[in-house]
Amino acid sequence: MTMATLSIIVLAALLAATLIPGFDLGLGALAAAFLLGLAAGVPTNDVTGFFPADFFVLIVGITALFAVAQLNGTLDWLLDVLLRAAGGRLVLIALAPFAIGAVLTAAGTLPAAATAIVSPIALGFAARYRISPMLAAVLGVTGIISGLLSPLAVYGVTARSLSDKLGIDLPGSAPVTFLAGGLLAGLVVCVGCLVVGRFTGGIPRGRASVPATAAPLAPGTTDPAGPTAGPAPGVAESATAPGTTGSEPASGTSGSEPASGTSGGSASGHTPASGTASGTATVTVAPEVAARPRAGTRAFTLLCMAAVVVLSVGFDMNVGYLGLTAALVLQLAFRLPLGAIVSRIPWNVVLLIGGLLTYVGLMQHLGAFKQISELLGVAGSPLLSLLVLCYVAGITSFAASSIAVFATVMPLLPPLVAAGVSPVGGVLAVALASVLVDLNPLGITGGLILGAAEPSARARLFRQLLVYGLISIVVAPVLTWAAFGWW
Numbered sequence: 001m002t003m004a005t006l007s008i009i010v011l012a013a014l015l016a017a018t019l020i021p022g023f024d025l026g027l028g029a030l031a032a033a034f035l036l037g038l039a040a041g042v043p044t045n046d047v048t049g050f051f052p053a054d055f056f057v058l059i060v061g062i063t064a065l066f067a068v069a070q071l072n073g074t075l076d077w078l079l080d081v082l083l084r085a086a087g088g089r090l091v092l093i094a095l096a097p098f099a100i101g102a103v104l105t106a107a108g109t110l111p112a113a114a115t116a117i118v119s120p121i122a123l124g125f126a127a128r129y130r131i132s133p134m135l136a137a138v139l140g141v142t143g144i145i146s147g148l149l150s151p152l153a154v155y156g157v158t159a160r161s162l163s164d165k166l167g168i169d170l171p172g173s174a175p176v177t178f179l180a181g182g183l184l185a186g187l188v189v190c191v192g193c194l195v196v197g198r199f200t201g202g203i204p205r206g207r208a209s210v211p212a213t214a215a216p217l218a219p220g221t222t223d224p225a226g227p228t229a230g231p232a233p234g235v236a237e238s239a240t241a242p243g244t245t246g247s248e249p250a251s252g253t254s255g256s257e258p259a260s261g262t263s264g265g266s267a268s269g270h271t272p273a274s275g276t277a278s279g280t281a282t283v284t285v286a287p288e289v290a291a292r293p294r295a296g297t298r299a300f301t302l303l304c305m306a307a308v309v310v311l312s313v314g315f316d317m318n319v320g321y322l323g324l325t326a327a328l329v330l331q332l333a334f335r336l337p338l339g340a341i342v343s344r345i346p347w348n349v350v351l352l353i354g355g356l357l358t359y360v361g362l363m364q365h366l367g368a369f370k371q372i373s374e375l376l377g378v379a380g381s382p383l384l385s386l387l388v389l390c391y392v393a394g395i396t397s398f399a400a401s402s403i404a405v406f407a408t409v410m411p412l413l414p415p416l417v418a419a420g421v422s423p424v425g426g427v428l429a430v431a432l433a434s435v436l437v438d439l440n441p442l443g444i445t446g447g448l449i450l451g452a453a454e455p456s457a458r459a460r461l462f463r464q465l466l467v468y469g470l471i472s473i474v475v476a477p478v479l480t481w482a483a484f485g486w487w
Contacts, residue, residue, distance in 0.1 A: 007362065025356065026353070033050070046365075050365070052444070054320070055350075057321060058323075059116070059346070059350055063120075064323060064324060065304075066120040068336060072297055072301060072330070074297065075120070075124065091203060096121065096125065100118055101145075103147065106179070111144055111148060111403075112445070116319060116320075119452035123136055126453075127454050141445060142189045142439075145182065149182035149431060150178075151178075155403065155431055178424070297334065300330070304330055308323055345451075346450065346451035352441070352450070385416050386421050393430050394437045394472070402438055406430065413427065433480045437476055439469060439472070442466075446465050
């Protein structure tokens, strides 16, 4: 048995071990990487080099920035503004992360940076308005995927440059076709999510009422604990599911597991949302009981957040370091307790994803993913070969960098194009097969989503993301092949 094969078996064992109560997958993955490295003769320093330091900076920086925005009340105010803009319609509220994600990536934001920006918004809405956290995550990430093939986005640029380098003759309309294909795939997934959300209760029916605006803080005063009025990502708002009492679990959850996006009313300072006997809910957010931040506080916080977005998108600066810097500036400006900010950074998620990506990096070093690709290789017609290539891209991207996988798989496409596969359709199918499996807990995207979720919902959300990711490996490649292979 080769070390590559052994690494695949160990990864399967690690995932199976998550069913054992008390087993920590992050610690397990780090220990497995160390032991497997010893067995394979890989120096420990090299194994440590696989630890994703960029991910550490990314998730710590962004979550620290949004923790400050939550502590000084700006994030809750921003969510209220978006609620007003949507007219209180819960469907439009659920779609907001999709639209924001699509615009960000279409404008050139890197996927990880866009996910870091969209995740707190999506999961914040989920916590406040009893939207399923899983549904909010899928909509937000799908929006990000929708814009990835625009002429300004990383995938769109990579697809064209690699095609030119590999001798794939693309028509002049290819950039527009790539963008249209990404948007079409995203909209199909989005519509499917909305239908599922309506039938399963993932999106409550009716509208949410906008909270009353309380008086701002008096000049020269601060609230050291921050406003307690509304929850930020990770702080749930009390709500009662339609047709249930406050003591019953919300729909879609068992009595032994906390409902997604809900918590005790005493923790948030709100009264429960009201429901009607007909099962159509009007999510009512009670008037604020704590003071809103002053206009100057909001303006400066929003200015810092906008600067992070502009500098990361327009000047290709590291969004994680930008977030850390902005969080520090805001913490000093508003004299916020440092411990309150640090405690809101999801260190367990950092350990989980850091450990997994370290192990995956070792797997790549040992050639495990190359072996998987070879096992899936079959002879057949050009279109059948394209389907196999889509599966290779999807399976490999599940636990590895999607853009790296896309760049690795693209050199296998020219022979298929020469045999009759559509060049535009082939590139689209492989690109979308690579990115549609991104929403799983074994990568940076999943880590950012888990970090933005309320702590009580993370265990359940991890399982849901894992199941979604495993299903997407089976479904996404064949759907992208069927939809775009002939373009």
